[in-house]
Amino acid sequence: MREFDHPAHAFAKPEALDDLLVLDCSQASFAGLVASSFLAELGAEVIRIEPPGGDPARHFTPFGLLHQDTGLGYLVEGRNKFHVTLNLETPEGRELLKMLATKADVLIETFLPGRMDGWGLGHRQLAPVNPRLIYCALYTYGQFGPRAGCGQPNADITDQALSGVTFITGFLPDGPATDPSAVPTRQGSWHGWALGGLWGAFGILTALHARSTLGVGQFVDVSPAEALMRSADGACAWWELDQFVRARVGNFDTAIFPYAYFRSKDGYVLLAAVMDPAWKALTALMGRPELAEQHPTVLSRKALEVQRRLHREVEAWTSTLTFEEMAAKAEAANRGLEMGVIVVGRVVDLPDVIKNDHYRDRGTLAVFTDPTYGDLLIQFPFQKMSASPPRLKWTCRAPGQDNAHVYAKHLGLGRETLADLGARKIV
Amino acid sequence: MAAQSYFDWTARLFDPTKIFGRPEALRDLRVLDLGTIFLGPTTTTYLAEYGAEVIKVEIPGVGDTIRALGPTYHWNMSLIGLSEPKNKYFCGLDVRKPRGAEIFTRLVARADVLVENFRAGTLERWGLGYRQLREVNPRLIYSAHNGFGQWGDYGTGRPSYDAIAQGESGMAAISGFPSRPPLKSGGYIGDYLGAVAGASTILAALHHRMRTGEGQFIEIAQVEALIRMLDWTWVYHGLTGRYRLRYGNADVGIVPSDIVEMTDGFVAISAPTDQAFAGLARAMKQPDLAQDPRYRTQLARAKDENREALLKAIRDWARGLTTADLVALGDRHGFAAARVASGKDHCADAHLETRRTLWRHDDPIYGRFPLYGPPAKLSATPGRVKWTIKPIGADNDFVFRALLGLAPPEIRTLESEGIIGRWADKPGQKPPDGWSGEGKAL
Numbered sequence A: 001m002r003e004f005d006h007p008a009h010a011f012a013k014p015e016a017l018d019d020l021l022v023l024d025c026s027q028a029s030f031a032g033l034v035a036s037s038f039l040a041e042l043g044a045e046v047i048r049i050e051p052p053g054g055d056p057a058r059h060f061t062p063f064g065l066l067h068q069d070t071g072l073g074y075l076v077e078g079r080n081k082f083h084v085t086l087n088l089e090t091p092e093g094r095e096l097l098k099m100l101a102t103k104a105d106v107l108i109e110t111f112l113p114g115r116m117d118g119w120g121l122g123h124r125q126l127a128p129v130n131p132r133l134i135y136c137a138l139y140t141y142g143q144f145g146p147r148a149g150c151g152q153p154n155a156d157i158t159d160q161a162l163s164g165v166t167f168i169t170g171f172l173p174d175g176p177a178t179d180p181s182a183v184p185t186r187q188g189s190w191h192g193w194a195l196g197g198l199w200g201a202f203g204i205l206t207a208l209h210a211r212s213t214l215g216v217g218q219f220v221d222v223s224p225a226e227a228l229m230r231s232a233d234g235a236c237a238w239w240e241l242d243q244f245v246r247a248r249v250g251n252f253d254t255a256i257f258p259y260a261y262f263r264s265k266d267g268y269v270l271l272a273a274v275m276d277p278a279w280k281a282l283t284a285l286m287g288r289p290e291l292a293e294q295h296p297t298v299l300s301r302k303a304l305e306v307q308r309r310l311h312r313e314v315e316a317w318t319s320t321l322t323f324e325e326m327a328a329k330a331e332a333a334n335r336g337l338e339m340g341v342i343v344v345g346r347v348v349d350l351p352d353v354i355k356n357d358h359y360r361d362r363g364t365l366a367v368f369t370d371p372t373y374g375d376l377l378i379q380f381p382f383q384k385m386s387a388s389p390p391r392l393k394w395t396c397r398a399p400g401q402d403n404a405h406v407y408a409k410h411l412g413l414g415r416e417t418l419a420d421l422g423a424r425k426i427v
Numbered sequence B: 001m002a003a004q005s006y007f008d009w010t011a012r013l014f015d016p017t018k019i020f021g022r023p024e025a026l027r028d029l030r031v032l033d034l035g036t037i038f039l040g041p042t043t044t045t046y047l048a049e050y051g052a053e054v055i056k057v058e059i060p061g062v063g064d065t066i067r068a069l070g071p072t073y074h075w076n077m078s079l080i081g082l083s084e085p086k087n088k089y090f091c092g093l094d095v096r097k098p099r100g101a102e103i104f105t106r107l108v109a110r111a112d113v114l115v116e117n118f119r120a121g122t123l124e125r126w127g128l129g130y131r132q133l134r135e136v137n138p139r140l141i142y143s144a145h146n147g148f149g150q151w152g153d154y155g156t157g158r159p160s161y162d163a164i165a166q167g168e169s170g171m172a173a174i175s176g177f178p179s180r181p182p183l184k185s186g187g188y189i190g191d192y193l194g195a196v197a198g199a200s201t202i203l204a205a206l207h208h209r210m211r212t213g214e215g216q217f218i219e220i221a222q223v224e225a226l227i228r229m230l231d232w233t234w235v236y237h238g239l240t241g242r243y244r245l246r247y248g249n250a251d252v253g254i255v256p257s258d259i260v261e262m263t264d265g266f267v268a269i270s271a272p273t274d275q276a277f278a279g280l281a282r283a284m285k286q287p288d289l290a291q292d293p294r295y296r297t298q299l300a301r302a303k304d305e306n307r308e309a310l311l312k313a314i315r316d317w318a319r320g321l322t323t324a325d326l327v328a329l330g331d332r333h334g335f336a337a338a339r340v341a342s343g344k345d346h347c348a349d350a351h352l353e354t355r356r357t358l359w360r361h362d363d364p365i366y367g368r369f370p371l372y373g374p375p376a377k378l379s380a381t382p383g384r385v386k387w388t389i390k391p392i393g394a395d396n397d398f399v400f401r402a403l404l405g406l407a408p409p410e411i412r413t414l415e416s417e418g419i420i421g422r423w424a425d426k427p428g429q430k431p432p433d434g435w436s437g438e439g440k441a442l
Helices: A007-012 A030-041 A072-077 A091-103 A123-129 A156-163 A191-214 A224-232 A235-242 A276-286 A289-294 A304-318 A323-335 A350-355 A357-361 A403-411 A415-423 B002-013 B016-021 B039-049 B079-083 B098-109 B130-136 B162-169 B189-212 B222-228 B233-240 B274-283 B304-318 B323-333 B343-347 B350-354 B396-403 B408-416
Strands: A021-024 A045-050 A081-085 A106-109 A134-138 A219-222 A259-264 A267-273 A342-347 A365-370 A374-379 A383-385 B030-034 B053-058 B089-092 B113-116 B141-146 B216-221 B257-262 B265-270 B336-339 B358-363 B367-372 B376-378
Touching (some): A021 A030, A021 A091, A072 A374, A081 A403, A091 A123, A106 A191, A191 A224, A191 B189, A191 B376, A235 B343, A235 B367, A259 A304, A267 A276, A276 A304, A323 A342, A350 B233, A374 B233, A383 B189, B039 B141, B098 B130, B162 B189, B189 B222, B216 B222, B274 B323, B343 B367
Parallel strands (some): A045 A081, A106 A134, B053 B089
Antiparallel strands (some): A267 A342, A365 A374, B257 B265, B358 B367
C-alpha cells in the first residue's frame, strides 16, 4: 500500500480539482482560509484576495510573533494560493472582483452578512453574470435567522462556545472552592474555525457535484459554530428526552467507564474497556476482580462518583506500568476475549509527535522549504490518495506577491496599469 | 434598509419549509458503509444527509457499537444510536464469511464509494481489499479510515479511538490548563473532524472520477487529520525551538479571546480585529484603551504582559454583568460575545431552530426527538433528515431483493446459514416494542 499512495509520488500524478478557479475573499477568519486550503491542496487554483496591507488574520499569531512580517497561523494556511491585493472599498476594486467572479467556479467570503451584497458582490448580483458560481459565506451566525444580523464579528472562541462542545469539555472542581482551571474549556487550537472550514469545503464540493447535473451553482451558508455543534451529537436529544443537561466530565466519558485518561509511569494513556467482558478482563489483569463484581455492567459504572472512585483504583495500577508494558498486557488479555477489547493508547507531549518518524515517513509533518519563507516545520495534507493526491507546493505568499501574474493572467492588466491602480490604492 | 432586504432575501432563499421540495445534491451516488463507531459511519452520514444512497452493512446480531453507546435508551435504542446516523439503508450481512463477502462484492459492483474503518489489512483478509475490489469495479472510490494510516511503523495494526487520536496528535497536549493534565474533549471531536474531512475528500475523488473515469484508494488517518488542524503548533516549534503549552481559555494568538464567568454562566468574549477591540473598549467605557500603544494593535495586545493585564481588566469588568447584558453589548459595539451553550440552551434557541440546525425530527420508526441538522445550508440542494437509525437488517429486503435480485427462498437459505440476518434480542439492535415494520424500505 505504501507504494500505492505514498505522498512522495504525488507530483507524478494528476490533481483532483485543478479545473477549478476559487476566489477566497475571507478576512480575519481562519474558517475561510481552511476551506480554501482544502481546495488548494487538492489542486484548485485559489486566488487569495486581501485588502492592501494584508488580511488581519496575518496578525493572529502567538505572542505577536512574526516571521518575515507574517503570523504563524497564516504561514500554515496560505498554502498553494496566489495572493493578490484588492481594495473592495473602492468602486474600481469591486468592478475588478466582479470580473474575476464572472469566470470563477467558487467564491468564499467571511464578511458580516450583507456586506458583499451591499457592495454589489453578493450571490444575488453575481449569479446573473455567472450562473455556475458556487458562493460560500462563512459566519458564526450564518446568513439567515434572527441572529444573522446581530453585527458581531467572527471569532473562533464564540464558535466553540456556541457549539456545545465547550460546555461538555473541562475539569470539574475537586471541592466547593472556585478553581479557575475547573471551568468549561475550549480546544487549544482554533477548532471552531477548523470545522467551519472543513464544512465549507464539504458544502462547496457538494454544490460542485450538484452543478454537474443542475448546471448551475448555488449559495452555501456555513456557520462554524453549527459545524462544530455536530461534535456535541446527542446533547439536544439528551435534554428533551431525559431532561438531562449533558455536562463536562473531565477526562472521563459521559456513558462509558473505562474510557478515560490515566497516569502511567511514562506519561498519560487512554485506557478503554468499552464492553463488559473487557472490563472484567481488565480487573483480572489488575488483580482486582471484585471491582467487576461490584460494577459488572456499563450502566453500573456510569455515575460520575462511581467513575471517580474506579478511576483512582485503576490509576493505582496504571501508574506502576509504562505504556508499552500496559499495551503488552492488554494484548495478551485480548487474545482470550470473545467479545470486546481492552484498548491502550498514548496521550503524548508535542516532542513525541515531532520526533515520531512515522509522521515523517508518511509525509504528515516535516520540514518544508518554502520558496519565500524558507525552512518551516509544517503539517502536510492529511489525506493519502492513490490517483489524484493532494500536495504542498508553497506554504505562503506576501500580500500582493502574485499581483502581476494573476492580474495579467485573468484580467489582462499589465505593469503600467497595475502601477496606476497601486497609486490610487486599488491594488 | 439594504441590509434588511438582504435578510429578507436569504430567508426566502434558504426557507427551511421548502427543503423537501428541492433536489438532493448527491442523489446519483451509492455508498457502502462498512464501519463502526463514528469515524467511518459518520463520513457516510454526511453524504447521506445530502442525498447519497448509503447502505450500511452490519454483522447480524452484532451491529455498529454506537447502537449500545448509552447514556440512556429510548424505544430500545441508545441515545447516540438515535442521534448519529441519517437516511441510511440498514442491512445485515456477515462479510467475514466467504459467501457474505461474495454478496458484498456484488454490492460493490453497483456502488460508487466504499467507506471502511477496520484495522489496516482486515478487509483484504476477507477478500474485500481495494486491490481485490477494483477488479470488480475500477470506478470504485475506496476510503479506508483508521487511527494511524494503512502503512508505516507506528500504530497501524492497533485499534484507535477518538480519545487516542486526541492524545496522539497533540490536541490534548495543547488543550486545557497548564496546572492540569492534557484534556480530552467531551465530544468525539477527532471522529467528527475525520468524518467531514473524509467526506470532503471522497467528493474530491468523485470530481476526479467525473473527469477521468478513474476510481481510487483514499486513506484518512484520524491522527493525521488532527495534526493537520492544529494551526500554528508545529511552525511555532520550528521557528522558536519552544513547544506550545496549554494556555487555558485565553488565546495567546488572538487577544482578547477568553471565557469569562458571569453571575449566570460562562461567556466567550473576543475582539479579533482592532476595530472590534475599539468596540469592546467603548462597551467597557474605556475608549482610550483602543489608542493605548499597549493595546492598539493585535500584535501589541498579544505580548505576554499586555495580554494578561487586558484579560484581567475584561474579567473584572464582565463579572458584574449578566450573560444577556454582555451579548447585547457585543451586538451593539461589534465585538464577539456568546454564551457557553448547552444542549438545553440549543433546544430553546430560536435562531438554531429557524435554521433547522436544531432539527425537530419526527422519525418513521421512533417518533419525535431533536437532532443537529445538516450544517452546510445549500440554497438549491439542501441537506435533510429523513430518518435516523433502524434495527439491524431492517432494509434487508430492499438491499438483497430490490438491488441484488435475490429470490425470497435464496434469502431464507442465506438467513438460515447466518450469512444474512437481523437484530439479536438486545437493546440497541432490536426494534421498539410492538413495532409493526413501518419505516422499512421494502
